[in-house]
Amino acid sequence: MESIKDKVAIVGMGCTRFGELWDRSAEDMIVEAAEEALADAGIGIQDIQAAWAGTMFDYTGATIAKPLKLQYIPVTRVENACGTGIEAIRAAAFAVAAGVYDRVLVVTYEKMKDYGFPGLPNDVERLPRRHPVFEVGYTAAGNYALAATRYFRQYGLSNEEGKLTLAKISVKSHYNGARNPRAHLRREVTLEQVVNAPMIAWPLGLFDCCGVTDGAAAAVLCRAEDARSFRDDYVTIKGLGVSVGPGQGYVRTDYDYTHWGETEHAARQAYEMAGIKDPRKELDVAEVHDCFSISELIACESLGFCPKGQAKEDIDAGTFTQEGELPVNISGGLKSFGHPIGASGCRETYEVYKQIQGKAEEPSRQLKNVQQGLIHNQGGLPGKFMCCVLIIGAP
Amino acid sequence: MIGITSYGAYVPLWRLSRDAIAKGAKGEKAICHYDEDAITMAVAAAADCLHGVEREKVDGLIFASTNSPYKEKQAASIVAAGADLRRDIVTADFAGSLKAGTTGLRFACDAVKAGSAKQMMVTAADRRQGAPLSAYDQDLGDGAAALMVGDSNVIASLEGSYSISDEILDVWRSSDDTFLRTTHERFAQTEGYVKVISEAIAGLMKKNKLEAKDFAKIxxxxxxxxxxxxxxxxxxxxxxxxxxxxxxxxxxxTGVPYAMMLFVAALEEAKPGDLILLAGYGDGADAFAFRVTEEIEKVRGNAARRGMKKHLDSKMVINDYKTYWLWRGLLNPITEEGFLPHHYWKTSPVMLWRERDRILRFRGGKCKACGAVNFPPQRACGNCGTEGQFDSVRLSDKKGTIWTFSMDYLSSQVEVPIVCPLVHLEGGGRFQVYMTDCVAEEVKVGMEIEMSFRKIMVRDGINNYYWKATPIRA
Structure with missing residues (x-):
């Protein structure tokens, strides 16, 4: 297999404000994110040769071709549930690496709040192929809670210790989100508030769950050798891994629900391509898929940031805070920045891209000397995941 | 010899204190949980009756109730699937009358006597509804019974039967009524019940030359x-x-199953040689005389059977009319559908049909290559990857343990929180199910469970039945 390390560059990115954007349609968000990305790359829409649309619910490439008035170029709609964002970037990157196109656009988005979701989507009008009895009524929070319960049990945490450990993750996410101008939830919370919040799916409470958010993010990609014609501070793809498991977590009795196997496989592919041996030391920042607090905890272990069962020690020590050894979800994460399903992976990439360039929107958020960072994006539920891991860095 | 060869009963775990209906009213009544109806209770009673019985040797099933969830579509076929009976059997719904259960029993006895069936199971279940705060609301309980009729290993031989058909409007419910209607109570009970059931019993005694003193129990x-x-x-x-x-x-x-449930209770206490009278009433009456045999000890000795006594002894009492009304689906029409997302949720007659063995019979696949139990059944084994080499195995009668769980506060509108465990079954297999009949706060990893046939939701007039886990009932 051929590596695409340093063959593809990101030369422009855009991201809307995330939140409950009552006054904006999907078209408004698509145009806003794409225009920022194109302006960032210093090109116009007419320069784009092919495009990828990342969305869970809308269909065909026309979903972005129509608002952007793309003129008969190839446009593909990509879907991998919550992992759609990186999947769209991957498709675009491979097309560029293959030499088929010179300049491509990725636009990812989700318009969640037009449909009044009470939690993560249960909107079956748009998800028709669900089982009439096996899958009725199960929520994403409930499925991730299965992992939290099991994690507490396996590593001997009392419910109180477990809840407190998860609460520290949420407090950090809200602290980071509060400082990020484009984040959805911009309010700090205390440990006490998190622990005592209303239950969503025990042991996960309100502040253990990400927001239901509208938003869009976009990227312009080109071959690395052409990148300097767009800008000096471009970033390149260092590693890219994707893994889809056989989805037997609900069937096989030997899956432990305390590690994400798909994440481990995707990370292995990405680290190998990027030449990373010790991710904790070699990465300067990580945006991980934290739809729930437990998701971030297990992701940190499965990505190899710390040994299995030991995330609590690192959380207690502040390893993943802005000042810590490896800042995780400096953006606020899905938790606080928000989670418009199809857009999250691309939005996470936006954060790492800006951190590498030293252009974090609020200066106090800017990390020092970021050379490379990791983006982790997964779709599905524990036991039945797809996962994307993208590593980008200074060329 | 024709007669009863096995028996079973079901009383829901939940009881409503009558005080919740009328301040100071005495006692409790058994009530269905929100996910139970006549069909689910009949499946439970059938399972109770099937302890010690080879299901493959049951040749027919009757479902008797005034409360089938369908006006058109058989319920007995659902009960037979839930009980995992053979396909080449006869099934029938006996409906409309309170004596539907005993009338079904008479027809089952006749079928066995005629030799057209070796063993027939008669299930009866009811979930009747009195008008709010009425006397019926206080008096009526929910429950089910199942009696197996056969011609060998008989525990109570049929000595005789006698029936009356009587036209009277004492209690009725039109197809448009939600609640039962009745007329002047003393008229209904003296000219109806007392007169007619007595007529049937007297007829039985006269026909079979029996006297009142001959009976150990009625x-x-x-x-x-x-x-x-x-x-x-x-x-x-x-x-x-x-x-x-x-x-x-x-x-x-409990309506249609009531007399049969009382008969089961009598069998639980009976001595060999005892003569027991069974009589059902409704638009007439059916009376039977059964003589208990030595075989009863074998059936009674099966500790897995809960019958009436164990079911009555294990209970959870609520004293909250609002919750009862919510469970009945009467407080808010939305609750009939069970869960919040069900406003959107679709069901599929095609999928329910294609997957009927896994959904209703709760059959998994045991890999012939590695022995792993797969549920739901897979095309290729989740454990070893071997394609299409499975034995179909019944999982509904297996116990299991909770391996992990959540308590979901969003999923259900009726049960908050609803416990969602991953279960490991004895003999292998893991699957995700809902938990019911439990106290959420008492659920723990490692807790033992058993399976119970329940209604998941109602959508487009379709009752979606499937299995849930419950704590092991005492």
């Missing part, structure tokens, strides 16, 4: 706690020694 339907005494007095039975306790203060009048 298990007969009664509309209220006291009316049965009028029948006993009229026919010369001793109300204190011969009349089976009607469990009115702990269960209530």
């Amino acid at each position: 298990a007969i339907y009664t509309p209220t706690a006291r009316r049965v005494a009028d029948v006993a007095k009229k026919l010369g039975f001793d109300a204190k020694t011969q009349v089976q306790d009607v469990f009115f203060s702990v269960m209530g009048n």
Whole structure:
């Protein structure tokens, strides 16, 4: 297999404000994110040769071709549930690496709040192929809670210790989100508030769950050798891994629900391509898929940031805070920045891209000397995941 | 010899304190949980009756109820699937009348006697609804019974039967009514119940040359706690020694299965040689005389059977009319559908049909190559990857343990929180199910569970049945 390390560059990115954007349609968000990305790359829409649309619910490439008035170029709609964002970037990157196109656009988005979701989507009008009895009524929070319960049990945490450990993750996410101008939830919370919040799916409470958010993010990609014609501070793809498991977590009795196997496989592919041996030391920042607090905890272990069962020690020590050894979800994460399903992976990439360039929107958020960072994006539920891991860095 | 070869009963775990209906009213009534109906209770009673019975040797199933969830579409076929009976059997719904259960029993006895079936199971279940705060609302309870009729290993031989058909409007419900209607109570009970059931019992005794003193117990339907005494007095039975306790203060009048449930309770206490009277009432009456045999000890010795006594002894009492109303689906029409997302949720007759063995019979696939149990059944084994080499295995009668769980506060509108465990079954297999009949706060990893047939949701007039886990019922 051929590596695409340093063959593809990101030369422009855009991201809307995330939140409950009552006054904006999907078209408004698509145009806003794409225009920022194109302006960032210093090109116009007419320069784009092919495009990828990342969305869970809308269909065909026309979903972005129509608002952007793309003129008969190839446009593909990509879907991998919550992992759609990186999947769209991957498709675009491979097309560029293959030499088929010179300049491509990725636009990812989700318009969640037009449909009044009470939690993560249960909107079956748009998800028709669900089982009439096996899958009725199960929520994403409930499925991730299965992992939290099991994690507490396996590593001997009392419910109180477990809840407190998860609460520290949420407090950090809200602290980071509060400082990020484009984040959805911009309010700090205390440990006490998190622990005592209303239950969503025990042991996960309100502040253990990400927001239901509208938003869009976009990227312009080109071959690395052409990148300097767009800008000096471009970033390149260092590693890219994707893994889809056989989805037997609900069937096989030997899956432990305390590690994400798909994440481990995707990370292995990405680290190998990027030449990373010790991710904790070699990465300067990580945006991980934290739809729930437990998701971030297990992701940190499965990505190899710390040994299995030991995330609590690192959380207690502040390893993943802005000042810590490896800042995780400096953006606020899905938790606080928000989670418009199809857009999250691309939005996470936006954060790492800006951190590498030293252009974090609020200066106090800017990390020092970021050379490379990791983006982790997964779709599905524990036991039945797809996962994307993208590593980008200074060329 | 024709007669009863096995018996089973089901009383829901939940009881409503009558005090919740009328301040100071005494006792409790058995009530369905929100996910139970006549069909699910019949499946539970059938499972209770099938302990020690080879399911493959059951040749027919009757479902008797005034409360089938379908006006058109058979319920017995659902019960037979839930009970995992053979396909080449005869199934029938006996409906409309309170005596549907005993009438079904008579037809089952006739079928076995005629030799067209070796073993027939008669299930009866009801979930009747009195108008809010009415006397019926206080008196009626929910429950089910199942009797196996056969011609070998008989535990209670059929000595004779006698039926009456009687046209009277004493209690009725049109197809558009939600609640039962009745007329002047004393008219209904004296001209209807007391007169007609007595006529059937007297006819039975005369035909078979039996006298009141010959019976060890009489298990007969009664509309209220006291009316049965009028029948006993009229026919010369001793109300204190011969009349089976009607469990009115702990269960209530369960309708169609009521007489059969009382008969099961009588069998639980009977000695070989005892003569037991069973009589059902409704638009007429059916009366039977059964003689208990030595075989009863074998059936009674099966500890897995809960029958009436164990079911009555294990209970959770609520004293909250609002919750009862919510469970009945009467507080808010949305709750009929069970869960919040179900406003959107679709069901699929095609999928329910294609996957009927896994959904209703709860059959998994045991890999012939590695022995792993896969549920739901897979095309290729989740454990070893071997394609298409499975034995179909029944999982509904297996116990299991909770391996992990959540308590979901968003999923259900009726049960908050609803416990969602991953279960490991004895003999292998892991699957995700809902938990029911539990106290959420008491659920723990490692807790033992058993499976129970329940209604998941109602959508487009389709009742979606599937299995849930419950704590092991005492």
